[in-house]
Amino acid sequence: MIEIRYVREEDKAFWYQLDRHLPEGEFLRKVRDRQGYVLLVDGLPAGLLRYNLFWDNTPFCTLLFIEKDHQKKGLGSRLMTHWERDMKAQGYGMLLTSTQVDEEAQHFYRKLGYRDCGGFVIDLPAFAHPMELFLLKGI
Numbered sequence: 001m002i003e004i005r006y007v008r009e010e011d012k013a014f015w016y017q018l019d020r021h022l023p024e025g026e027f028l029r030k031v032r033d034r035q036g037y038v039l040l041v042d043g044l045p046a047g048l049l050r051y052n053l054f055w056d057n058t059p060f061c062t063l064l065f066i067e068k069d070h071q072k073k074g075l076g077s078r079l080m081t082h083w084e085r086d087m088k089a090q091g092y093g094m095l096l097t098s099t100q101v102d103e104e105a106q107h108f109y110r111k112l113g114y115r116d117c118g119g120f121v122i123d124l125p126a127f128a129h130p131m132e133l134f135l136l137k138g139i
Helices: 009-018 023-035 075-089 104-112
Strands: 003-007 036-041 044-054 057-068 094-100 113-121 129-137
Touching: 003 023, 003 075, 009 036, 009 044, 023 036, 036 075, 036 113, 044 075, 057 075, 075 094, 094 104, 104 113, 104 129
Parallel strands: 057 094
Antiparallel strands: 003 036, 036 044, 044 057, 094 129, 113 129
16 A cells, blocks of 8 residues: 655654755754655655745755656656645646756656756765756646
8 A cells, every 4th residue: 555645753754865965953843844745655654755945936846756666657646746735726727857868867757757957066075976857847
């Protein structure tokens, strides 16, 4: 059985197994503001999605992660669809996400109807990484 629900404080240990980039204060904000989801398979956590508001008005998926044992089973698509429906119900009309150009996720997002809409390169030595590709979708 698949369940998707908002992240809770008691999800913290699981969350940080998959997401090591989120500061603790931000995790608590995700719980408070309902800007994160946990996907459960047969009652056990197996994936997560977090987002924020780009320009303070546009939902931007900042992380989607499914545990390795559960990948390639359509769970990422289910989690994205759940987020999209929740955002539409809240009155939003456009969504954003991003991925590095050297990652496979860009193909996943395109299959879900997201379109390339730009990118940027950070060339500061301490923060450098491949170009970040932005994708958008109207809902």
